[in-house]
Structure formats: structure tokens, C-alpha cells
Amino acid sequence: MAPKEKIDLLTADFQCDMMVHTRYLEFHVTGTNSPENVCAYLQRVHELSLQHNKRRVLIEEHLEGPGIGKGDIFDVIAEAWLSFDPPLARIAYIDKADDRLPDALQFAETMAQNRGIPARFFSDREAAIRWLTA
Numbered sequence: 530m531a532p533k534e535k536i537d538l539l540t541a542d543f544q545c546d547m548m549v550h551t552r553y554l555e556f557h558v559t560g561t562n563s564p565e566n567v568c569a570y571l572q573r574v575h576e577l578s579l580q581h582n583k584r585r586v587l588i589e590e591h592l593e594g595p596g597i598g599k600g601d602i603f604d605v606i607a608e609a610w611l612s613f614d615p616p617l618a619r620i621a622y623i624d625k626a627d628d629r630l631p632d633a634l635q636f637a638e639t640m641a642q643n644r645g646i647p648a649r650f651f652s653d654r655e656a657a658i659r660w661l662t663a
Contacts, residue, residue: 553583
């Protein structure tokens with residue numbers, strides 16, 4: 530595994546750390562949970578995937594605060610994920626917050642997949658990496 534590259538995004542509400550792996554990029558996101566922050570960090574993830582020529586990403590989210598609602602999930606997918614050009618090949622996503630509702634994560638995964646976005650949500654890191662690198 531390559532050394533950890535620290536990335537401070539241009540907002541005080543969250544921070545994103547990145548690790549470069551042979552087949553994918555790994556991001557650990559901390560800070561405040563909001564649709565704006567999620568859109569902003571997803572845009573940054575996409576930019577870095579292009580810079581590093583890696584279209585598979587693992588996002589481990591440690592955002593504080595209540596989960597975003599289904600309407601906001603819809604907006605995030607429409608504004609961030611659908612705008613990726615070129616699209617990411619795979620997005621493995623782990624939400625580490627204890628209070629997130631599984632049905633909201635399932636909704637986000639289903640909505641993304643219905644729009645051709647190769648995203649999956651996991652609770653187990655090893656399962657996420659297996660899917661990401663398959």
C-alpha cells in the first residue's frame with residue numbers, strides 16, 4: 530500500500546484523507562453530514578480518481594449528524610454521481626455512523642444502480658474491497 534496522502538478540502542465542514550492502492554483509491558471522510566458536503570467530497574473524489582487514473586473507489590464515511598433524507602439522496606445522486614465524466618467504474622461505500630437507517634442506504638444504492646451508477650453500500654470493509662477489486 531502506498532503512503533497516505535492527506536487532502537484538506539476547501540471547506541471547514543469535512544476532511545477527506547486518501548490512500549492509493551494498486552487497483553483503487555480509498556477515501557476516509559469525516560466532518561458534518563449535509564447534502565452539500567456529500568456533493569463536494571464526491572466531486573473531489575472524482576477529480577482525484579482522474580488525477581490518479583483509478584476509476585474504482587472505496588469511500589468510508591464518518592460524517593456526524595443525522596442522515597440525509599431520501600429527497601437529498603436523490604439530489605446528491607443527480608448532482609454529483611450523474612455528473613461524473615468519465616464515470617467511475619465502481620464505488621464501494623461504507624457509512625460508519627451507527628444511526629444511519631439501512632433503508633436509506635438501500636434506497637441510495639437502488640437509485641444509483643437504476644441510473645447506471647455502479648455503487649454498492651457495505652457494512653463490512655473486506656466485502657467492499659472484494660467487490661471493488663473483482
